[in-house]
Amino acid sequence: MTARIARFREVFGWGALWMAPVLTAGACAPLPGQEVPYVQTPHHVVDAMLRLAAVGKDDVVYDLGSGDGRVVIAAARDFGARGVGIEIDPRLVAESIRWAARARVAERVRFAQGDLFQTDLSPATVVTLYLTREVNARLRPKLLRELRPGARIVSHRFDMDDWPPERELRVEGEASEHVVYLWVAPGRRLAAQSVQLDEATIRAEVEKIRQPGMMNVPRVDGEFLHDLVAGRGYRRGLEIGTSNGYSAVWMALGLRKTGGRLITLEIDAHRADLAAENFKRLGLEPYVELRRGDALTLIPTIEGPFDFVFIDAWKEDYPKYFELVFPKVRSGGAILAHNVLSHAPALRAFVEMLQTHPQLETHIDRRSPAGISVSIKK
């Protein structure tokens, strides 16, 4: 079954296949200027690619060789991003524009007919590719030159020659397995060095973040958060109370492995500045997004679902944070609260609520004297 027939079936169903020869007549002829065959990425692989790049609403996704526009449309429709599709074939550009209107994302996407090698990629925070290995290799210097530090590049099927990917994902397909690769643009200067920091270096460097007055979690708790994120494959996280970013670094290190991203909230401007610097220095910016302000007003503006939430801000506000985040945590996700042992008197009623909540399974992790409650949502 060709890719075109597969897609026709997806859109119109098998019953309409008798019309296929009429509707697809000429569609498989070689297209002018194309050095890449037109084969579509199945929708579930598109979804896996966008998840691997941890696409979110602040992203600008460029799909180079955008075909019928499905990647850009999915990025806008399912992840709230903005997107640009570059496609050499004008018929496919016109088709993409029609699909975008039907998906009601026309105002957040743009499709342009043109040569991807002549397109300015500097506005992109994510670039998606399904080209060939050879075209990827030719594109690589342009990606490195134009993309901002931390921009993610995701390629379906084809790697980048001797540029090793950060992650490689295998996705089941109807006929065969699909391989998806992720790279993070090293960009210029500082980030160029830091993005390449290996895990051992980050684990050593993270202790330099710890400072008196920053109320950082003990190292064992940081390691616990990392293990939980990486071990459970969590990808969408929220932290309430960043301080200067110590615990966020541990979670970001886990999310670097799962292809996920943490949103972390901090009300204090000075501590937030320090956190931003720390994330940058350790090359973890692609995996952690700092939002400044009061969590109580920020949380209602953040869309779920989350795989996990780590609460580590003012103890008297824990019940309020919980009320706000509970509906945004998916079933199987975790709500974690720090200091439930060290601040037992202040948090007694809160912990009792967690332990008796009909939709939660709660236990207390006691590896540090601070104590972390871990509540898994049923």
Ligand SMILES: C[S@@+](CC[C@H](N)C(=O)[O-])C[C@H]1O[C@@H](n2cnc3c(N)ncnc32)[C@H](O)[C@@H]1O
């Ligand atoms: C215990 S510290 C967090 C430590 C951090 N998790 C770590 O391990 O490095 C608590 C932080 O929560 C912040 N905070 C308190 N209330 C907040 C709120 N309503 N919204 C956002 N941040 C808040 C404080 O400014 C403080 O930096």
